[in-house]
Amino acid sequence: MEKLKIGYDVLKEINPRIILSSTSGYGSSGPFAHRAGYDMIVGAEGGLLHVTGERGGGPIRPGLSLVDLGTGLYMQGAIMGALYARERTGVGQKLEGSLFETQVSLLANVGLSWLNTGVEAQRWGTQHPTVVPYDAFEAKDGYFVGGATNDKQFVKLARILGKPELAEDPRFSTNTKRVQHRDEISKIVNELFKKKTIEEWNEAFESSGMPYGGVNSMERVFKHPQSKARNMVVEMPHEAATKGTMSVIGPAIKWSGTPTSIRSKPPLHGEHSDEVLAELGIDEAQRDELRSQGTIK
Incomplete structure (x- = not known):
């Protein structure tokens, strides 16, 4: 320093x-x-x-x-x-x-x-310390994250899982009680989630207003329709790529008036030092001095 x-x-x-x-x-x-x-x-x-x-x-x-x-x-x-x-x-x-x-x-x-x-x-893993059930549950082909953040949602969850009677069980009727009986309700819900695939659960939860989603692999992430809709993959020219282009992850924030874009490949360490410092009025001799000090590359 x-x-x-x-x-x-x-x-x-x-x-x-x-x-x-x-x-x-x-x-x-x-x-x-x-x-x-x-x-x-x-x-x-x-x-x-x-x-x-x-x-x-x-x-x-x-x-x-x-x-x-x-x-x-x-x-x-x-x-x-x-x-x-x-x-x-x-x-x-x-x-x-x-x-x-x-x-x-x-x-x-x-x-x-x-x-x-x-x-x-x-540590809670994927569980929530004060909301139960809310976890990553094992489905037929992977893991599915879902749960109920309040008592009204738990009634919906029980119905979607095909066990509406769970909402009437005195052990699980309120979130406070579900927290107290965390292991019991978690075991029941996990067994129910094993009956369907991630896609089947996505369909079952669609339009429910519930929190839910599959644990996606990289393949699933970049094939996700929302990734495409929000331009989260951008192709850009790159001389090192055999196909002439490389895929990069798009910007997370979208600007309405001055849209973001990826215009150049990631720079090498110090690649633009001379260009940037010259714009700031630092001449070549001064840059050489800074470089000899190890201040810049």
Whole structure:
């Protein structure tokens, strides 16, 4: 971080409108500032692995690098805010984020429960701590996520599952009672879900107003009609692809007035350093100096 600090001071003297963003494992201060940052390590120390895993089981790493991705998304918002601030003040600034701070901030409700009530978080797998049944249930050809978030929905769920009498059972008549009898109702519902495929359950739940959906493979995700309707797959030219194009995932946010588009391939590390710095008025000699310091690539 010291090298980065020197680099930013130099850049700021050259152009006070400079905005520089940096991320690290633990930030530039504090006893862990020297540590390298790794998604799963920070996920462990920041509480993510404490709440992720099967009920009563050990910690499980999420299937995606959520801390890495979250830090990038936080920094994206910070850069937009800094650009807006620069338009008002004419002055840039340095933005600093870290994997650790991202993960602590993402603890959200489970973190606040501990801070304000002393309630320790625990692992629930795909179950919900206070809503039952609401889980990933085994279907004929995979897993199907569904449930009832209130008592009215439980009556619907029982009917869709072909067991309307479940709603009349005194053990399951209210959500409070279903939480108390979590294992019993979960076992019954799971056995009922095994009778049909994911597609059959999708049809059964259609237009019910209930929460539901299959656990999709990558193939199913990108064949999903909503993926196509929302342009979540974009084809773009790429010289390294045998077919001449590569598929990339489309932007998540759609803008009404200035539609987003993917116009270029992902850049290599430092590929556009000279181009960007030149636009900011930093000449070749200054760029060479920054490069010799290791500030830029």
